[in-house]
Structures are given as C-alpha cells and as structure tokens.
Amino acid sequence: MIVVTGATGQLGRLVIAALLKTVPASQIVAAVRTPAKAADLAALGVLVRQADYAQPATLVSAFAGAEKLLLISSSEVGQRLVQHQAVIAAAKQAGVKLIAYTSLLHADTSPLGLAGEHRDTEAALAASGLPFVVLRNGWYTENYTASIPPALAHGALLGSAQDGRIASAARADYAEAAAAVMTRDDQAGKIYELAGDDTYTLTQFAAEVAAQSGKPVIYKDLPEADFKAALIGAGLPDYVAALLSDSDAGAAKGGLFDDSRSLSALIGRPTTPLKAVVADALKG
Ligand SMILES: NC(=O)c1ccc[n+]([C@@H]2O[C@H](COP(=O)([O-])OP(=O)(O)OC[C@H]3O[C@@H](n4cnc5c(N)ncnc54)[C@H](OP(=O)(O)O)[C@@H]3O)[C@@H](O)[C@H]2O)c1
Numbered sequence: 001m002i003v004v005t006g007a008t009g010q011l012g013r014l015v016i017a018a019l020l021k022t023v024p025a026s027q028i029v030a031a032v033r034t035p036a037k038a039a040d041l042a043a044l045g046v047l048v049r050q051a052d053y054a055q056p057a058t059l060v061s062a063f064a065g066a067e068k069l070l071l072i073s074s075s076e077v078g079q080r081l082v083q084h085q086a087v088i089a090a091a092k093q094a095g096v097k098l099i100a101y102t103s104l105l106h107a108d109t110s111p112l113g114l115a116g117e118h119r120d121t122e123a124a125l126a127a128s129g130l131p132f133v134v135l136r137n138g139w140y141t142e143n144y145t146a147s148i149p150p151a152l153a154h155g156a157l158l159g160s161a162q163d164g165r166i167a168s169a170a171r172a173d174y175a176e177a178a179a180a181v182m183t184r185d186d187q188a189g190k191i192y193e194l195a196g197d198d199t200y201t202l203t204q205f206a207a208e209v210a211a212q213s214g215k216p217v218i219y220k221d222l223p224e225a226d227f228k229a230a231l232i233g234a235g236l237p238d239y240v241a242a243l244l245s246d247s248d249a250g251a252a253k254g255g256l257f258d259d260s261r262s263l264s265a266l267i268g269r270p271t272t273p274l275k276a277v278v279a280d281a282l283k284g
Contacts, residue, residue, distance in 0.1 A: 001065050002182050003029040003096075005051055005087065006072030008037040010142075011102070014175030015070065015182075016041060022183055031062045053083030059090030066091075068098045068182055073118065077243065080117040081124070088128045098131050098188055100181050102174075105138040105195055105258055112250035114243060131188035135178055138195035138263075139168040139247075139256045141274060144202075145281035148209055150234065156220045157206045160227040161251035166205075167258050169196035170272035177266045195258035196271040208278050224249040 002023060006012040007030035019028055025045030032038045038048040051062035053074050063069060069091050074080045084101075091099050104110055107118040118136075125132040144166075151157040177194055181187050200208070206219035222230065224245045231241035250256065264270050 001027050001029060001067055003031050003063055003066040003069040004072065004182075005031045005053070005070065006033075006074070007041065007046075007048075008032045008034065009072060009075065011171055011175055011178075012072050013041075014172050015072070015178045016046060018172075018176045018179035019182065020044065020046075021179075029062070029066060031059075051087075053087060054079065056086040056090060059087060060093050063091055063094035063096055066094060066096050068100070069096045070178055070182055071099055071101045073102050073121070077114070077117070077239070081120045084117075084121040085124050088124055088130065092128055092130055096130065098133065099125060100133045100135060100178065100187070101125060102178065103134050103136045105136050105193060105256065107134075107136050110250065111253045111255045113246040133181055133187040133189070134191045135174070135181060136191060136193050137174045138193075138258060139166060139251075140171045140174070141168040141196065141272070141277040142171055142281075144168070144205055145277055148213075148278070148281050151206065151209060151217050152213060152215055155216050156218055157202060157209070158220050158222055158227055158230050159202045160222055160224045160245055160248040161202045161256075162221055163201045163203065164251040164254060164256065165199045165201060166251055166256045167195035167197075167199045168256065168274075169194070169198075169263055170277050173263060173267060173271045177263055180266050192262050192266065193258050193260050194263040194266070195256075195260070196274075197261055197264050198271065198274045199257065199259070200274055205274070205278075208274060209282075212275075212278055212282055 029047045030041045031051035042048045049062040103118040203219040210217040228241045228245035
C-alpha cells in the first residue's frame with residue numbers, strides 16, 4: 001500500500017494520476033486534510049483517509065497498513081517542521097517501511113529562506129531511524145506562468161532574479177518522478193536533486209511570453225524590497241510577497257539552478273519544455 005499525503009493539492013493529484021498508471025487504485029491511499037475534496041479520487045477506487053498534519057491523532061490511522069508513504073510538504077509555511085515531525089512520528093508508529101519527502105532543490109546549501117524548514121525536515125527524517133528518500137524538487141515552471149496575466153496587462157514581468165538561471169520543470173514532471181520513486185525498489189538513502197532540462201533567465205521567460213502572445217512583455221528587475229512592495233501592492237499577503245521576493249533573490253544567486261538532469265533520468269523522458277508550459281498557460 002502506498003500513501004500520498006496532501007493528495008488534494010496540485011502536486012498530490014498529479015502523483016495519484018501517475019501512480020494509477022501502474023498501481024491498482026485499491027493499493028493507493030489519498031491521505032487528505034479534507035476528505036470531501038477527494039470525492040473524485042474515491043470514485044476512482046483510491047482509498048481516501050483523513051490526515052491533517054496539524055491533528056496528529058488523525059495520522060496513525062491514516063497510515064495503517066502502508067508500506068511506503070510520500071510526504072508532500074505542507075503548504076503552511078512556518079508550521080511545516082512541527083507538522084512534518086508529526087507525520088514522521090505517525091509513520092514510524094504505523095510501521096511504514098519507507099518515507100519519501102518532497103524537499104527543495106539543494107536544500108542543504110540553498111540560499112532561499114524556504115530551505116530552512118526542508119533542511120530541518122530532512123534532519124528529522126535522518127533522526128527518525130526510518131528508511132527515507134528525498135525528492136529535492138526545483139521550482140515549478142507554473143510559479144512563473146502564474147505571473148503571465150499581470151505581465152501581459154502591464155507589458156512587464158517584475159522580479160528580483162537578475163540574470164540568475166532557472167532550471168524549472170512542470171509540476172507533472174515532479175509528480176511522475178515521485179510516482180517512479182514510490183514504485184521502484186532500492187530507494188532508501190537516495191537524495192534526488194530534481195530540476196528541469198531547460199534553463200532560462202527571467203528576461204528569456206518574458207521574451208518567450210512576448211513571442212507566443214504577440215504582445216510586448218519585458219522583464220523588469222527590481223531590488224528585493226521593491227519587488228516585495230510591488231507584490232503587496234498587487235494584493236498578495238505580506239508573507240507570500242516576502243517568500244516570493246526572497247526566492248527570486250535566491251534565484252539571482254543560483255538557488256534555482258541545477259544541471260544534473262536527474263529528473264529527466266528518473267522519468268525516462270525530457271522534462272516539459274518552457275515553451276509548452278507557457279503555451280498551456282496562454283490557453284487559459
Ligand atoms: N517546488 C515549488 O516550486 C513549490 C511551489 C509551491 C509549493 N511547493 C511545496 O510543494 C507542496 C506541494 O505543492 P502543490 O503545488 O501541490 O501545493 P498546493 O496545491 O498548495 O497543495 C498543498 C497541499 O498541502 C495540504 N496541506 C496543507 N496543510 C495541511 C495540513 N495541515 N494537513 C494536511 N494537508 C495539508 C493541502 O491540503 P488541502 O487540499 O486541504 O488544502 C494541499 O493538499 C506545497 O505544499 C509546498 O510545500 C513547492
């Protein structure tokens with residue numbers, strides 16, 4: 001039995017879809033905070049169980065009978081270490097034989113502020129004594145395509161990444177990699193640095209959007225504090241603006257770059273090209 005936490009999230013749903021290609025639905029558990037959001041998964045025959053990272057009592061029963069567990073990192077930044085520790089403890093109690101964890105690219109050396117909770121979770125996994133495998137995911141290309149509508153409206157994509165090279169991949173690529181790791185033998189102890197085959201600067205990203213949309217879009221680099229202020233001005237909560245601007249500043253230092261091509265090796269095909277993800281986003 002394979003358990004996937006966060007299975008109603010965007011990545012989680014794609015992981016379940018990828019698993020269903022080779023694993024019978026009756027051997028997959030979607031462990032979710034809100035079971036009502038997983039009715040479509042239940043209809044496919046996937047077992048849906050409640051598992052709220054913030055309610056440890058829900059976790060052990062959600063993981064019962066599981067051989068392997070994919071811990072998809074929580075989206076509740078700032079609460080993540082405690083939540084992930086609760087998941088690891090419950091997995092141990094439930095007798096899980098392998099945990100896979102979605103961490104951050106080069107979490108051990110990353111300049112991104114987001115890396116701290118991932119580093120601490122990796123340390124908690126190591127301290128748990130449970131066999132584990134780490135999927136250090138790079139940036140989703142979709143993080144940038146989400147900015148296409150405002151970029152088209154203003155003729156400019158804002159950021160603080162300077163000319164840092166970004167090796168992002170589509171969410172679906174990372175999901176397929178997670179499914180591959182969950183269904184292969186001998187994964188314990190592995191650390192995968194996962195990133196896209198394509199690398200680009202935000203200037204090149206803006207040029208791609210301009211070329212495909214036929215509308216003028218340039219990249220405008222801002223100091224980190226100004227980018228954060230612009231994001232707050234656009235209506236984002238302060239903490240999200242802080243995370244995004246810090247991550248862009250980290251990208252300027254190479255924090256979102258990797259050329260190991262481990263992701264394409266794991267999924268057995270090239271990662272989804274930037275062009276294709278931009279085209280999808282422009283279709284709306
Ligand atoms: N690599 C990247 O570029 C990148 C970008 C963004 C995020 N991330 C990380 O990768 C994770 C997966 O990405 P995503 O795109 O799938 O994010 P997402 O769509 O926001 O999904 C986050 C998932 O976490 C679940 N969750 C949050 N708090 C929980 C709790 N207390 N108990 C149980 N589940 C909880 C959510 O449950 P609900 O469905 O109930 O809300 C949701 O299923 C994120 O959570 C974040 O840690 C990575």
